[in-house]
Amino acid sequence: MSSPKGSQTQKVKRPVYKQKGPLEIPPPSEKDWSKDDEEDYGFKDPDQELDSLPQPYRMINKLVNLLFEWSWEIIEEREASREAELSRIQPTIYSPLEEIKLSTMPNCIAVSQDYMFIGGAKGFSIYHLYNAKRICAWEKLKVDVTSIWATDLGTEILIATVDEIGIIRLFYFYKEVLFLIKTINEADDASKQTTCIKMELSHRGDFAASSYKGSGDVWLDVYKLPKESWLKEVEHPLNTVNLKKKAKPLQLVGFMDLGNSSLLQDANAVFKGDAKLSHPVSIMKIKPPKPVTGTTFKSPLEVFAKIEDCCGLGSGQNHFIKDSQWEQQAAIFHASYKKYLDEREEEAPPHVATFHFLLPSCVFAMPAEVKSPSGTACILGIHWTGSHNFFLYSLHRTLKDKVDPEGVWPCAAPIVASALSSCCSYLVLACEDGVLTLWDLAEGFPLGVIALPEGCFCQSIHFLNYFLVHKKQNMYPEGPVKSKMKCVVLCTDASLHLVTANGTQGPTISVLVERPEKHLNETICAVAPVPASPGMLLIFSWDGSVCLMNVAKPEIICAFAPPRSYHLVVPWKPVFVVSLHHPCFLLRGTEGEHAQTCNATEIRNSIFYFNFEAYPLLEKISGNCTIPQSDLTDSNASSETLPLEKRCEQFLQK
DSSP states (O other), X not given: OOOXXXXXXXXXXXXXXXXXXXXXXXXXOGGGSOSTTTTTOOOOOTTTOOOOOOTTHHHHHHHHHHHHXXXXXXXXXXXXXXXXXHHSOOOEEEOOSEEEEESSOOOEEEEETTEEEEEEXXXXXXXXXXXXXXXXXXXXEEEEEEEEEEEEOSSEEXXXXXXXXXXXXXXXXXXXXXXXXXXXXXXXXXXXXXXXXXXXXXXXXXXXXXXEEETTEEEEEEEEOOHHHHHHHHHOGGGGOOSSSOOOOOOXXXXXXXXXXXXXXXXXXXXXXXXXXXXXEEEEEEOXXXXXXXXXXXXXXXXXXXXXXXXXXXXXXXXXXXXXXXXXXXXXXXXXXXXXSOSSOOOOOOOOEXXXXXXXXXXXOOOTTOOOOTTOOOEEEEEETTOSEEEEEEXXXXXXXXXXXXXXXXXXXXEEEEXXXXXXXXXXXXXXXXXXXXXXXXXXXXXXXXXXXXXXXXXXXXEEOOOEEETTEEEEESSOOXXXXXXXXXXXXXXXXXXXXXXXXXXXXXXXXXXXSSOGGGOEEEEEEOTTSTTXXXXXXXXXXXXXXXXXXXXXXXXXXXXXXXXXXXXXXXXXXXXXXXXXXXEEEEESSOTTTSOTTTOEEEEEEEEGXXXXXXXXXXXXXXXXXXXXXXHTGGGGGSOHHHHHHHHHHX
């Protein structure tokens, strides 16, 4: 401790300044002003000073000023977006080639062969695809037709319709003559009427499946269609008419002459209308899988005894887990993740079936005792809402057989979407967690598993016919392609992705369209591949625009629009169809600014026909779009100069 004397000796002597001249007042300067009071300081005239407003006027004044500020921000954003829109390069817009004017609003469109089928009020009509002339119409309903399908059977066409009540009707179109086959689910008692939720026809019209709901139950019915018998019964109607017992004739429905729009009196046509066609045969009724609950078995041997021939193995129905174990597991899970869980109980989504008709392949073999032509479906693949499993049912059975799945493909998360390619060789299953599983059904192995970007969840899947980029042009390979596929995935956030798989190389994913953040009117609501043009995709947006994208680059090539006086009634749910074999598509349009509020007589509805080959930018794309294998071999000849290891790797990958 230092002494007081030491502390006094260590004091520093401060210098003393003496004033040498008189004191001067420094001139005022803005630099000397206090910055803290700069905002509050000001010269105010006391006579012009206003008193503060009393309440509630002071609050009203603040709200009005805030409203003006928000309005100004919106004006600035709109001006900025308008300037950005003007600076953007607008694609070339093409008008339709043909217009089909309709007296009623069309609800659905289908195309098969050279005909288009338009469903609307009281029935549907059939038109020629190229000259837009009406052939015939079936208008005998009191309600509208909401969905229509048309399947090419060779020389004839199978048509299926669903009306507003949910009733299915099958039609047979042969040599421009229309026959009503059967009304599937119409009931005499309205209280017992079942409603069709979804309807599908197999690739060549051998089978049909439809899901129904009624009396608080949901199920799926599968039918075998006697298409060979239909052709014989139509060509030789005398063999099917019982002259002794007069059956109710199957009338020729609404066949219209192109000249005078009157019913044909041709003897052949009326005679064919009297043919009685065979009805579809129900072969299977499938119900949703039961929820997994505690076991009722007393020993593991009973569990294995329940499984016959491994049918249903993997569905999770047969197990040896007790109710107490389920409850204990649920309690542990909720205790561990309580802060991440929503305490509100969510209602279980209704059971909706998504199903596909699968062809014989390395995975699914046709039974030896069954003799069917090539291209006939043999398996029905189905998954239900909220289910992890993809069930496989054999189509070669009768209604008396026990309905058990031949196989089960379990997934790690519930399946939300699936798609089957047009050639029935590739299958994609999309799970709730954004993971896609790609299957090569023809070769019998999975092409890979790939996940969508974080935050993206699958909304729909659309297959593209596999194409190559040869000399900066999209081309279809001339020969068969094995274990190569491309598909487009539309996500719930309106982003668009391209998924490509090539043998054992593993799938890849690329972004075609980012999620719209500034221009919400450009949100994608629907997409449709164009099979006649390789790598082309139609994109429909909320603002009613229709664009054609080249997914290989990717870039917008052009746009399509009806005449200025027409618009899409529901832009986020457009009514359109793309032909599978012709380079064209059809689009519904309505004339009038307020189509939903105007009277029905004031609304003018039309179907517009767009042909890709008729537009200058698309002539080369839709014209010569195939490349022979010899050209591909020449382009790959440089691979011979690669090292031996690389060549072996490429060979094994192929």
